[in-house]
Amino acid sequence: MRLIPPGARDTSRMLDGSNVCGQGCPGSGAGGLREEGRRGETWGMRSLWRVSVVLGVLMTMGWVQAADRTVLLVAGRPSHPPGMHEFRAGMLLFEKCLGQVPGLKVRVASNGWPTRVEGDKRVDDEAAFEGVDAVVIYADGGGGHPAIQGNRVALFDRLAKQGVGLGFAHYGVEVPKGDPGEAMHRWVGGYYEHQFSVNPMWKPEFVTLPGHPVTRGVKPFATHDEWYFNMRWVPGEKGVTPILVATPTDKVRKGPYVHPAGPYDHIVGSSGRSETMMWVHERDDGGRGFGFTGGHTHGNWSDPNQRKVLLNAVLWIAKVNIPTNGVESDVSDADLAANLDPKKR
Numbered sequence: 001m002r003l004i005p006p007g008a009r010d011t012s013r014m015l016d017g018s019n020v021c022g023q024g025c026p027g028s029g030a031g032g033l034r035e036e037g038r039r040g041e042t043w044g045m046r047s048l049w050r051v052s053v054v055l056g057v058l059m060t061m062g063w064v065q066a067a068d069r070t071v072l073l074v075a076g077r078p079s080h081p082p083g084m085h086e087f088r089a090g091m092l093l094f095e096k097c098l099g100q101v102p103g104l105k106v107r108v109a110s111n112g113w114p115t116r117v118e119g120d121k122r123v124d125d126e127a128a129f130e131g132v133d134a135v136v137i138y139a140d141g142g143g144g145h146p147a148i149q150g151n152r153v154a155l156f157d158r159l160a161k162q163g164v165g166l167g168f169a170h171y172g173v174e175v176p177k178g179d180p181g182e183a184m185h186r187w188v189g190g191y192y193e194h195q196f197s198v199n200p201m202w203k204p205e206f207v208t209l210p211g212h213p214v215t216r217g218v219k220p221f222a223t224h225d226e227w228y229f230n231m232r233w234v235p236g237e238k239g240v241t242p243i244l245v246a247t248p249t250d251k252v253r254k255g256p257y258v259h260p261a262g263p264y265d266h267i268v269g270s271s272g273r274s275e276t277m278m279w280v281h282e283r284d285d286g287g288r289g290f291g292f293t294g295g296h297t298h299g300n301w302s303d304p305n306q307r308k309v310l311l312n313a314v315l316w317i318a319k320v321n322i323p324t325n326g327v328e329s330d331v332s333d334a335d336l337a338a339n340l341d342p343k344k345r
């Protein structure tokens, strides 16, 4: 049952426990109900408040479902050998895992961008972004990054301004420095900069997880993957909260990296320093984002903790309540083998 119309964003924020009450919200101080009452409250305002209280009580009792929230997962084009950069299979797996989250709608766009047929050809479908609460891109990045083609930076800036959450996974955290890098700074506070960041294959041990909604139910884990590190952050890492952190050994720092092989002096010279492989970001306007640098190897989504921290992050940027134990999901071997891109072996 849905009694609250789509777009009732403040209600969902209340459910998430963040940004519960801005100025002017009942009980928030000078702008609260009592003050309003003294100023000459109208019948309509009193009725609205009573309806809100009743709905709030019903929601607390679990009788009313939150307003629907919608997430758009954009999967990149086929890339790399089988089992690697399986963006479409990954996104469809996430869609399945998120299927039981109350009030959440998940859509998946394949081949790097939502499209529609116009006449006898396929064209970009910007309408697919209307009404979404979060967009996640899991795709090849660099100069071909889906979000920086044509006028799409302006589109994402508009989405961000509307409060839409933005998330980027694996190669999708890399864009060229300059304007695209600055766009990533606006959206998620950091990005992979070519020859400043590195992409070794290694197995970080995520032993200590910070207290954050995104880590709910996530236990320490380690997966061997192409975990990028040394992102280019916004000055002062403003708004950035590290989520997956580990310390690379000197051997990892010396490379080889996947491309170019390295080593880079500035990476080797930071021996002993902990590095961030996943982060979340809060923009000044309250919008949210995340970056997740793993995800090269599709089979690693079988790890329940790697999966959970990613799924939790999708909910978080969409401002959907994250369950106490995080997003629970079961993934079978058949699930993992489903939807793989047809590739030459």
Ligand SMILES: [Zn+2]
Binding pocket: 085, 170, 171, 226, 295, 296
């Ligand atoms: Zn990769």
